[in-house]
Amino acid sequence: MKILQILSHPDFANPKRAANRLAAAGEAALAQFGNAQIDTVNLYDPALPLPRINADTLNIRDPEQMPAAQKADLAAQKALLKQWKEADCIFIYSPIHNFNIPSKLKDYFDNILIVGETFGFTEQGYVGLMSDKTKVTAVLTSGSDFSTDFRYQAIDVAPLFLRAALHTVGIHNMTLIRAQGLDIIGNDKQALIDRAQAELEAHIAVLMRGRTAA
Numbered sequence: 001m002k003i004l005q006i007l008s009h010p011d012f013a014n015p016k017r018a019a020n021r022l023a024a025a026g027e028a029a030l031a032q033f034g035n036a037q038i039d040t041v042n043l044y045d046p047a048l049p050l051p052r053i054n055a056d057t058l059n060i061r062d063p064e065q066m067p068a069a070q071k072a073d074l075a076a077q078k079a080l081l082k083q084w085k086e087a088d089c090i091f092i093y094s095p096i097h098n099f100n101i102p103s104k105l106k107d108y109f110d111n112i113l114i115v116g117e118t119f120g121f122t123e124q125g126y127v128g129l130m131s132d133k134t135k136v137t138a139v140l141t142s143g144s145d146f147s148t149d150f151r152y153q154a155i156d157v158a159p160l161f162l163r164a165a166l167h168t169v170g171i172h173n174m175t176l177i178r179a180q181g182l183d184i185i186g187n188d189k190q191a192l193i194d195r196a197q198a199e200l201e202a203h204i205a206v207l208m209r210g211r212t213a214a
Contacts, residue, residue: 001208003030004087005040008094008105012044018141018179018193023093025197026139029204036208039083043104049076052107077111084112089135089207092162096142099155101162109165118169128170135207137175138162139200143183175203 005027009019030036043050051057051073063074084090094101112118119128138159146156163174179196181187 001033001035001037001088002086003036003038004083004090005038006090006092006094006105006108007040007042008044008092008102008108010044010097010102010104012042017095018182018189019093019095019139021193022139022141022179022197022200023091026091026093026200026204029201030208033208039087041080041083041108043102043108049073050080050104050107051077051111053110077114080108080111081114081117085118085130087134090137092136092138094138094140094158096140096144096146096158099152099157101158106161113165113168126168128168130170132171132173134171135175136166136171136173137177137200137203137207139177139196140180141182141196142178142180145181145184147178147180177203 005023007020007023009017011017012020014020015024027038027040030038042048049072056070057073057077063071066074092105094105115121118130119126121127140158144152146152146158159174159176166172166174177196177199179193182189182192
């Protein structure tokens, strides 16, 4: 079973960050299942080729006529697409910055939402080329509490963006796990992370056993 982990914390090498801690816990839980082949994409690692939308990437056409830099972008995009489309289960680990996902996670989806690859257009509009056979889990961490604080509920756009992106490619179900309120004075940060980790581990156990039995 192919597992894709997407890590999107800008402080990508810091194991103390909540998103990174949960990603490590998730990987450890997945590793207990012998049939799990885990690939990890660390979006803020400078060694990762991650094309951004610009004039060149918007105008990728005939590979034979591309300059070297454009060919490299196309190759990187194809590698990301192949990895995404081949995954049976996808885990996205992300902090929330300024009410939304970090910019490189948006860049990543710009390389996944490609016409003819993951979605197409019909007379009725776009249609996803994938399906709910691909199981997606989003683990979001935040200093504020977006679920219960009325100041933030109306601008809780990170889960909305992720669900919209997934819906575009034909994936209509996403499991959402949150560790939130981490920076609120008086909250027990460790307890909040522990609770999210327990939820994540329980979810992985059910998910992996179900996939093994299928």
